[in-house]
Amino acid sequence: MNPRDYIRTGKVELYALGSLEGAEKKEFEQFLLLYPEIQTELQKVEAVLAEYGQSSPRNPRPALRLKMIQLFSREVKKTIIPTPVVQPPEEPQSFTYKYLIAASLAALVVSTFASWFFYSRWNEAEDRYTDLLTEKNTLAMSFNQVRNQFEKTYSDLMIVHDENVRVITLTAADSTKRLRARIYWNPYTREVNVDALNLPEPDSGKHYQLWAITAGKATDAGLISASTDETMFRARNINAADAWWITQETENGIAEPSPDHILLLSPNK
Amino acid sequence: MPGLTNIEELELVNSLRSNETEGMELLWDHYAAVLYGLIFRMVQMDEIAEELLLETFKKTQANIGQYEQRNMRLIHWMIRIAHQLSIEKIKSVDYQLVRRSSKFERGGLPEQSSSEGFHPESTRIKDIVRRLDPEHRQIINLFYLEGMNLNDVAKKRGETNEQCLSMVKTSVQKLRHYFEILS
Numbered sequence: 001m002n003p004r005d006y007i008r009t010g011k012v013e014l015y016a017l018g019s020l021e022g023a024e025k026k027e028f029e030q031f032l033l034l035y036p037e038i039q040t041e042l043q044k045v046e047a048v049l050a051e052y053g054q055s056s057p058r059n060p061r062p063a064l065r066l067k068m069i070q071l072f073s074r075e076v077k078k079t080i081i082p083t084p085v086v087q088p089p090e091e092p093q094s095f096t097y098k099y100l101i102a103a104s105l106a107a108l109v110v111s112t113f114a115s116w117f118f119y120s121r122w123n124e125a126e127d128r129y130t131d132l133l134t135e136k137n138t139l140a141m142s143f144n145q146v147r148n149q150f151e152k153t154y155s156d157l158m159i160v161h162d163e164n165v166r167v168i169t170l171t172a173a174d175s176t177k178r179l180r181a182r183i184y185w186n187p188y189t190r191e192v193n194v195d196a197l198n199l200p201e202p203d204s205g206k207h208y209q210l211w212a213i214t215a216g217k218a219t220d221a222g223l224i225s226a227s228t229d230e231t232m233f234r235a236r237n238i239n240a241a242d243a244w245w246i247t248q249e250t251e252n253g254i255a256e257p258s259p260d261h262i263l264l265l266s267p268n269k
Numbered sequence: 270m271p272g273l274t275n276i277e278e279l280e281l282v283n284s285l286r287s288n289e290t291e292g293m294e295l296l297w298d299h300y301a302a303v304l305y306g307l308i309f310r311m312v313q314m315d316e317i318a319e320e321l322l323l324e325t326f327k328k329t330q331a332n333i334g335q336y337e338q339r340n341m342r343l344i345h346w347m348i349r350i351a352h353q354l355s356i357e358k359i360k361s362v363d364y365q366l367v368r369r370s371s372k373f374e375r376g377g378l379p380e381q382s383s384s385e386g387f388h389p390e391s392t393r394i395k396d397i398v399r400r401l402d403p404e405h406r407q408i409i410n411l412f413y414l415e416g417m418n419l420n421d422v423a424k425k426r427g428e429t430n431e432q433c434l435s436m437v438k439t440s441v442q443k444l445r446h447y448f449e450i451l452s
Contacts, residue, residue, distance in 0.1 A: 009434070009438075010434045010435060010437055010438030013437050013438050013441040013442075014412075014419065014434065014437060016441075017409075017412035017413050017437070017441075018352070018353070018356050018412070018413075018416060019412050019416075019417070019418045019419055019437075021418060043340065043341065044445065045441060045445065046341075046345065046349065047341070047342075047345055048441065048444055048445045048448055049348075049352075049409075049413060049441075050341075050342075050344070050345035050348040050349060051345075051394055051397075051448055052394070052398060052409065052413070052444060053303075053307040053348045053351075053352060053413070054303045054306070054307070054344070054348065054390065054391055054394050055306075055391060055394045055395050055398045056306045056307070056310055056391070056395070057302040057303045057305070057306040057388045057391045058302060058305050058306035058309050059301075059302045059305070060301055060302070060305040060318075060319060060322055061319070064301075064319055064322065064323070065294075065297055065301070067323065068293070068297055068301075068323055068326050069290060069293065069294065069297075071323060071326075071327065072290060072293045072326070072327075072330060073290060075327065075330060075331070
């Protein structure tokens with residue numbers, strides 16, 4: 001088909017006037033897509049008619065202008081805010097929002113104060129807990145001390161209380177000195193305990209040494225420390241003893257006592 | 270209000286695309302009278318014409334994104350929207366009923382209006398249109414303003430469809446010729 005022939009039929013004008021209908025209109029619109037000449041021709045005819053349409057202007061009522069502006073603002077609002085705007089409750093809604101904001105601010109203040117308050121309370125509680133824990137540990141320690149002391153004292157008492165124990169009191173060899181010690185010797189169990197009743201601190205680098213004398217022969221019964229806090233010392237087991245000596249010897253002790261060094265001795269039988 | 274230059278129209282289109290109320294006001298001030306004049310001539314009733322005028326502006330604003338200036342002037346595009354809406358209205362059942370009940374006789378279309386105001390652009394166009402033979406003008410009006418189809422116009426004029434089609438073509442060509450030589 002030649003588009004120029006088609007243009008000559010007058011269908012472009014008819015289409016532009018809005019008078020083409022049905023199949024003819026569809027056919028025309030197809031040609032419009034296929035032939036740019038037809039499209040150009042249509043644009044020209046439409047422009048002529050659009051000019052013609054402007055030939056008798058008539059002023060609309062001025063109130064209509066205002067109506068259009070209001071309509072337009074509403075349309076714009078609608079496009080900007082997707083939520084539908086309900087006319088009357090607009091003000092109460094903003095009021096509600098104001099209240100909501102105020103309420104949430106108040107809640108924020110209250111919760112901030114509350115968290116500060118509870119934090120300080122928690123700190124206090126933690127301090128008190130630490131104090132209590134220290135106190136408890138101190139108490140436990142002193143209880144242990146007391147128990148140990150008690151056990152020691154109790155065992156000492158048991159030694160004294162034993163009916164098989166022989167009690168020998170040693171007195172100073174030099175009668176001018178007031179030295180005293182007591183031996184608790186159980187001949188059956190051969191256990192020997194020494195109670196330093198009144199013994200001064202030994203000279204520096206020296207030790208008290210206990211001896212058991214049997215038939216003129218001295219047996220080493222061990223070293224004795226003479227500190228005041230421990231009353232009863234366990235010495236070496238002794239099978240038999242006629243007499244007891246306490247000498248002051250050098251640190252490590254010696255095998256044979258020298259009679260010069262005797263400080264305390266048992267009374268003669 | 271005078272018509273707008275192409276550059277002014279471009280600015281107006283941009284303003285409309287960014288949803289500015291100012292653009293809409295400017296559009297109204299320049300084109301409302303021209304559009305209202307066309308719509309009124311077609312529907313012949315102020316109440317309906319006002320409704321259609323608002324509808325035209327609403328549609329213009331809603332579809333401004335699709336408007337391409339290189340193909341068509343903005344006022345031509347709006348005239349086309351107003352024309353389409355008015356044709357739809359004329360052909361609608363409710364409009365026909367109102368027309369019949371008001372015993373409104375469509376006849377001599379008012380070329381002049383008391384509230385026409387001063388429109389230099391339209392005066393120029395009017396001068397061009399006046400050069401057209403009354404017969405040609407009548408044919409264009411029957412199609413363009415009254416929305417009649419070829420059969421009806423041919424019957425009314427006692428012509429065959431072919432004769433009538435040829436008349437339509439000639440009428441529009443003449444109008445086009447006057448616009449081309451006098452613009």
